[in-house]
Amino acid sequence: MPMTCDWENSVLKQSIENLGNSALQGVRRIGFAARFFVAVLLHSGTAFRRFGLTIREMYFTGVLSLIIILVSGLFVGMVLGLQGYETLQTYGAEEALGVLVALSLVRELGPVVAALLFASRAGSAITAEIGLMKATEQLSAMEMMAVDPIARVVAPRFWAGVISMPLLAALFSAMGIFGGYLVGVQLIGVDEGAFWSQMKSAVDLERDILNGVIKSVVFGVAITTIALFEGYDAPPTAEGVSGATTRTVVASSLAVLALDFVLTAFMFRGLN
Template sequence: MAEGGRTGGVAPLLERLGGAVTARIWRLGFASRFFGYMLLHSGTALRRFQLTIREIYFAGVQSLIIILVSGLFVGMVLGLQGYDTLQRYGSSEALGILVALSLVRELGPVVAGLLFASRAGSAITAEIGLMKATEQIAAMEMMAVDPIARVVAPRFWAGVISMPLLAAMFSAMGIFGGYLVGVKLIGVDEGAFWSQMQASVDVREDILNGVIKSIVFGVAVTWIAVFEGYDAQPTAEGVSSATTRTVVTSSLAILALDFVLTALMFTGGNAR
């Protein structure tokens, strides 16, 4: 320890590392406290539901185009790629299963979540951050209006409500895209495409778990988005870096959570 003073190169490095870790943990604690406070003060957002509906318009309705178009193209690519691989084993009729299962279980929630994070999450962060930078939040506090109840909670609930609906539309659109390419373009038998899909997609195991995934992603993405916005430095630079952090953190959170949820949901059947 006494050497710490002499080997000047190591100590500041360790100090900085420690500082960074402490700051992260402090932020995590603050984020959790913020989450709890937000849930406790959601009463206004749910009672004056008009506030939430307005935010659903901005978060959900305006993400509709990107979600639907991406879903269609993802499904079409799955159709092409899946057919290419499956026909080598002479089982091109299983294309429906491949498209439906990969969309409903994984791609629907995950890709819709990533798109939602970059389309709606970043917008939420920027909006709240700018409100903070232009001192609108401080003004609300002056007027004894709780900004978390009035500004943050409606956006959070709007995100949580929108995300599963967007993911469901993404999956449905993707399956339609796979159908277009597989059945209409390539000529896989239509009856086999749908009946094999229906035989192996389970409502509880696959679809419900996909919906649960998308709800979890919705909570994670909007939580990160509102927190980053609320926590942003009230400057132009602070808002821009908070927006970047929202997209990066929520993308990582989606992928990590997806792994955990998949491990919990889809490997149980074989292990038991």
């Protein structure tokens, strides 16, 4: 029977085995990530009892991300002002420029672009730091001294990211609206009163601003969880850490965009 003899070493069997192995690896990682997330939440006590730890991490994730967030917000708002004016002018609705800039920033661009920048600026740094701590056996050393690395190292970084993200997104939106004002009112000459009053009557506190804040909190949780998990799960080699850092940026950017679609579908589908 040549069929049965070949089967043991056949390419088909090999490739099916590889497929099954990678599927199992994927499921294992998802399960590990979920348990890791629960463990971080359960060990969050230290992050709040010793709030100094969280404040220290907020400096590295939040304060050091300020420059890139503020400058990007300003330029995104200025570009929105220029492009929006070009299009609105065709319909003779230049005064609606404020509405366009504010709604697109508060609803979508503020939370999403700030989250993407946060993922590449702070998320990658978190992964590299934790991965290197693991590679140099600092985490094992902590466990030897009966210090829980999840409570001492991971949880403060998690809460620092979750607190920083909505603040950064709000700063991004505010800066973007200021950029739109600079270009629209100061440079092009849209009427200042109409710019602000139409914006104020069109932007709703609950539907637009609160939903934007909710989005940014969700993004903050997703990004920091992915970054911390990738760092904690990284192979303890130089290559492993660099791979984990890349995966953090890719995975958290995709997660932000996918979550944004889901959240937008829930928040804005039933209205209007």
